[in-house]
Amino acid sequence: MTRFIGSSPRLGDSKWILLGIPMDFTVSRKSGSRFGPESIRAESHNLETYSPAQDQDLSEVPFYDLEDLSFPYGDVLRALDTVERVAKRLFARGRRVAGLGGEHLVSLPLIRAAASFWPDLRVVHFDAHADLRTSLRGGSLSHSSVMRHVAQSCLEQTHRLYQFGIRSGCAEEMEWGRRHTNLHLFDVLEPLKQSIKELESHPVYLSVDIDVVDPAAAPGTGTPEAGGISSRELLEAITCMRGLDLVGFDLVEVAPDLDVNNVTSALAAKCIRESLIQWR
Numbered sequence: 001m002t003r004f005i006g007s008s009p010r011l012g013d014s015k016w017i018l019l020g021i022p023m024d025f026t027v028s029r030k031s032g033s034r035f036g037p038e039s040i041r042a043e044s045h046n047l048e049t050y051s052p053a054q055d056q057d058l059s060e061v062p063f064y065d066l067e068d069l070s071f072p073y074g075d076v077l078r079a080l081d082t083v084e085r086v087a088k089r090l091f092a093r094g095r096r097v098a099g100l101g102g103e104h105l106v107s108l109p110l111i112r113a114a115a116s117f118w119p120d121l122r123v124v125h126f127d128a129h130a131d132l133r134t135s136l137r138g139g140s141l142s143h144s145s146v147m148r149h150v151a152q153s154c155l156e157q158t159h160r161l162y163q164f165g166i167r168s169g170c171a172e173e174m175e176w177g178r179r180h181t182n183l184h185l186f187d188v189l190e191p192l193k194q195s196i197k198e199l200e201s202h203p204v205y206l207s208v209d210i211d212v213v214d215p216a217a218a219p220g221t222g223t224p225e226a227g228g229i230s231s232r233e234l235l236e237a238i239t240c241m242r243g244l245d246l247v248g249f250d251l252v253e254v255a256p257d258l259d260v261n262n263v264t265s266a267l268a269a270k271c272i273r274e275s276l277i278q279w280r
Helices: 033-044 076-092 104-117 146-154 171-180 189-199 231-240 263-278
Strands: 016-021 063-068 096-101 122-126 161-166 182-185 203-209 245-252
Touching: 016 033, 016 076, 033 063, 033 096, 033 245, 033 263, 076 096, 076 104, 076 245, 096 104, 096 263, 104 146, 104 203, 104 245, 122 146, 122 189, 146 161, 146 171, 161 189, 171 182, 182 189, 189 231, 231 263, 245 263
Parallel strands: 016 063, 016 096, 096 245, 122 161, 122 203, 161 182, 203 245
Antiparallel strands: none
8 A cells, every 4th residue: 555655664753643544334425435545645646745835844754654444344333443442552652643534433533532641632623514413314323423422422521622614514413513512604714713722722633524625626525515615725724723732633534436636635635744744
């Protein structure tokens, strides 16, 4: 398997560990995000390691791509347990974890593992969808309920979840979000800037669903939602978080079989590059 561009040849003293999580067992529209990690890595090799935005080079960042985890097909609980156990081992050794999805449900075990090491954790969530459902089509564990589980079972207080760019959800989700989380509809950058001071004294985990971007710019995702932000706003939002204590992040829901010219995978790869350089 091709590792992400610039990956160290061995684990060594790498601060960041990239972890591919090729799972899409619970998607509600079109599947294919299990192929996301492989496609993001491949597209990373069409990028320069140098970032003009930061005037720094990824080759100077010590990180290691651990490649993909392997799961028994269809066993959701066992897959999530595997992700959590691996993430906990990495956190226990002083590493910080960057997950490549995969469906958004893979964020749950990563955040659960992070919260076990940083009880004061705050979660920043970029997404088109609120993901606050209690169930979908009879199932309580899916990519549409991941942030409800995060808020209620990972964080000591639900308002430690900050949601940005949300433009889709049922009425119950929106009402629950307004009462229990920091829910920001439609926009990302401006409300994020207003939240930075609340976040800067706490450990932070960032979860990016690529469908926060308008499908005109990121069509390769299983649940496209019109009216999203631009790719430039997403990159600026990541830059806006510079200085925060980021202990982990993930980028999920890239589905290359649904893409056009791999532009969504290319955007995801650039977001990963910028994040690794920024939090080197």
